[in-house]
Amino acid sequence: MRIGIYGSSFNPPTNGHLWSANTIAQREELDKVILLPSSSKRTDKNIKVADLHRMEMLRLAVADSNIFEIDDHEMKAISGKQYSYVTMEYFREKYPDDELFFLMGADLLAELPNWTYGEKFIQSTKFIVIERQNIPMGEIIAKTPMLRKYHRNFSLIYKGIVNEISSSYIREEFESGADPRYLLPEAVYWYIKSNNVYLTSEPL
Numbered sequence: 001m002r003i004g005i006y007g008s009s010f011n012p013p014t015n016g017h018l019w020s021a022n023t024i025a026q027r028e029e030l031d032k033v034i035l036l037p038s039s040s041k042r043t044d045k046n047i048k049v050a051d052l053h054r055m056e057m058l059r060l061a062v063a064d065s066n067i068f069e070i071d072d073h074e075m076k077a078i079s080g081k082q083y084s085y086v087t088m089e090y091f092r093e094k095y096p097d098d099e100l101f102f103l104m105g106a107d108l109l110a111e112l113p114n115w116t117y118g119e120k121f122i123q124s125t126k127f128i129v130i131e132r133q134n135i136p137m138g139e140i141i142a143k144t145p146m147l148r149k150y151h152r153n154f155s156l157i158y159k160g161i162v163n164e165i166s167s168s169y170i171r172e173e174f175e176s177g178a179d180p181r182y183l184l185p186e187a188v189y190w191y192i193k194s195n196n197v198y199l200t201s202e203p204l
């Protein structure tokens with residue numbers, strides 16, 4: 001099987017995440033995509049929403065899909081130190097007979113060499129990178145020595161449409177009392193509303 005691993009805080013999961021992962025899966029003929037929510041113990045990001053809420057939102061987001069699966073490996077880890085190299089080693093042990101790919105948006109590309117175990121990770125992993133607006137993926141690879149060295153490990157996906165829906169935009173919309181409905185799965189939208197996951201700020 002060809003399996004994609006797609007990590008994010010999913011705070012919340014958006015139609016941008018689902019559409020880009022689904023597009024990658026179709027074009028690269030993946031059999032499944034494993035969604036890997038980060039733990040809120042993660043030290044490099046301040047994730048204010050409880051793991052429980054983010055996991056429930058993700059479950060609702062993919063409930064009717066036969067391509068997406070959720071893996072709680074990072075979320076249930078005791079340590080907040082989550083390194084994708086270590087995570088991929090875990091998946092390689094779990095799926096020894098399958099071909100694994102790390103999926104990510106082009107915004108992460110330039111910093112990849114600076115990730116923990118950066119070179120080991122880049123050398124040992126096959127990446128599928130999806131375009132983000134105004135980020136020249138090919139140029140970044142060509143201009144970054146470590147990416148250039150392992151360029152064979154990168155497949156680049158050009159979207160064909162601008163889709164820049166982001167979790168932070170959706171959070172801001174909820175927090176400011178605006179309505180981001182239709183940028184995220186309907187069930188996730190109603191979960192956020194009924195549990196007040198992103199608190200609306202008090203009016204002045």
Ligand SMILES: Nc1ncnc2c1ncn2[C@@H]1O[C@H](COP(=O)(O)OP(=O)(O)OP(=O)(O)O)[C@@H](O)[C@H]1O
Binds near residue numbers: 108
């Ligand atoms: N609209 C999109 N198109 C392509 N890739 C995306 C999109 N939104 C998120 N991603 C990718 O999903 C992965 C996880 O990103 P993350 O969830 O932090 O993105 P985000 O929605 O922009 O979040 P935030 O706004 O909180 O920073 C990254 O690889 C990112 O590039």
Ligand SMILES: O=C(O)c1ccc[n+]([C@@H]2O[C@H](COP(=O)([O-])O)[C@@H](O)[C@H]2O)c1
Binds near residue numbers: 007114116
């Ligand atoms: O391993 C690292 O050092 C590392 C540094 C930054 C990001 N990542 C991973 O990249 C994925 C997307 O990250 P982010 O910051 O967009 O949520 C997520 O699975 C993170 O764990 C991993």
